[in-house]
Amino acid sequence: MQRRRPPRRSPRRTKLLAGVAGIAVTCAAAIAVLPFLADDPPAASNTGPEASARSEAAPLPDSEKLSRPEYVQAAPSADAGLAAADPVSLAISDTPAGTSLEAGSVGLSLEATDLADPRLSADNTTLVAHLRGLGSPTLRFGGNAVDRRFFWTSSDEAVPPGWNAASGGPFTTVTPADLERVSALANTVNASIIMNVTLGQYDPERAADQAKHARDIFGKRLVGVIVGNEPNGLSEAAGAYNDLRPAGWSVQDYLTELAAYSKAIEAAAPGTPIAGPGTFTKDWWKEFSASEIPNKAAVAYHNYPLSSCTGADPEQAPTMANLVSPQTAARSVKYSEAAVRIGSDAKLETWLAETSASACTGSNEYTKTHASSLWSANFALTAARAGVSRIAFHSSLMACGGGPPMSVLCATGEWGSNNFAFEPRANYYGLSIVGMLGTGDFLTGSAEGGTNTYWYALRQPDESISVVLVNLNDPEAVAPTSVSLKIPAGSRYGSMSQLTGDSYTSTDSTLLDGGTQIPVADRDRIPGYTAETGRTGELTLPVTAGTVTVLNFEYR
DSSP states (O other), X not given: OOOOOOOOOOHHHHHHHTTGGXXXXXXXXXXXXXEOOOSOOOOOOSSHHHHHHHHHSOOOOHHHHTTSOEEEEOOXXXXXXXXXXXXXXXXXXXXXXXXXXXXXXXXXXXXXXXXXXXXXXXXXXXXXXXXXXXXXXXXXXXXXXXXXXXXXXXXXXXXXXXXXXXXXXXXXXXOHHHHHHHHHHHHHHTOEEEEEEOOSSOOHHHHHHHHHXXXXXXXXXXXXEEESSOGGGSBGGGTSSOOSBOTTOOHHHHHHHHHHHHHHHHHHSTTOOXXXXXXXXXXXXXXXXXXXOTTEEEEEEEEOSSOOTTSXXXXXXXXXXXXXXXXXXXXXXXXXXXXXXXXXXXXXXXXXXXEOSOOOSSOOTTTTSHHHHHHHHHHHHHHHHHTOOEEEEEOOOSEEETSOTTOSEEEEEETTOOOSOEEEOHHHHHHHHHHTTOOEEEEEEEEEEOXXXXXXXXXXXXXXXEEEEEEOSOTTTBOOEEEEEEOOSOOOXXXXXXXXXXXXXXXXXXXXXXXXXXXXXXXXXXXXXOHHHHHHOEEEEEEOSSEEEEEEEEOO
């Protein structure tokens, strides 16, 4: 059995799981699980003799617990004709898997030019609220814009004639004042920053000046600087989308330029962490990890698993069937594991610095749908359990009407309105339920059955165990999955929270515990279950299709 760390409360995890009793989902037909404590006593401090007595008390009597209201799942969207689900038997061990869910595990990737947008501000209340809903997010600023439309200056100079002429512009100028504004936002939402510098125009000194100001302004929140964006696509000969380097420009040419950038950055801002290469090509990851540049922090990679835009590879075309298929999930696991192996061999972290379901432009069958929320949660947890410590989903500050349909957030209004208010799309909620888990160590386990149902288990800092069940089956076609769960014996309380939606294709039905916001924390509203469940660690419950369910078991 693992040696446990000293107990410590996990505020973010409590915020997600402890407030659900007052927000039970109601419907004509419902599935009851885990009894909840109602009529809670007044809130008490989590420290001191009273808290100690509470943590050491025996479990509540069954007679008291069974009289409490129950958490009610959303019922299946169809009353009849549902296919039977493959039941799952899941046993969670107390053995760590060797990977962790870290602060900053989920976040957003934005274009570097977005740094100049005044809406990225600590005064933007809706943006602050949504970013806080991701826990302690990572904010990465890069994208294609950094090499094609971005100009940094700390001296208010104009873009020099002919600068980055091959990209065509137009350019957005970013200054230290912009970094100061974004830093205030990062402080407010407790965000970490990954910042790309321009490689499209070869200019190491300008990049070093940007890195110096970023280091001075962001301080420890700056976790990494990445040189360029997808440098494997800078050359037209690479078969990609840019022509910013001549034909024949290769990974070795990139490493030569990277060395010059690294030298300039180290001279201007010693100790600045460098990540890279930020590519979708695996051989570049290994070349970066083996390079001799100083202060390497992480192997950064990109992944858009359904980007066969023409359908040349049917299994990677951006379709609903592919989004929710076990084959897509399995490929994502292998891709993340390949990146983590390279990072681990070089004793570096591994970051998925830019991702989404697809890099294809425009809408497809799953954009803005509930299915995208299920995929986002499962994809993020898959990568994190594989050992990826930061995952940034590519997003935009453009309007909901006409903006990129897979953006996690969008500004209210129509194209070109630039409103300050932001609202989430369905995929946001999948990331939110992951971000609000907080931190913890993944645990090992074994499972049998459960077609298209995925599980993840975490030992939290307060010694509780969280079990996440992602049921990717179609809520309009498949009946609830029977889950037989066994956890380490001795838990005292059990609680539940759930992300739901009417159907794969619904665009306005994704909810968290029956609402559209994370429940408000209430530490003394603690769900309970029978003393026998606590003694044996055994529980059987049905889980509705098309849901992400979080079960938390407390041992103190």
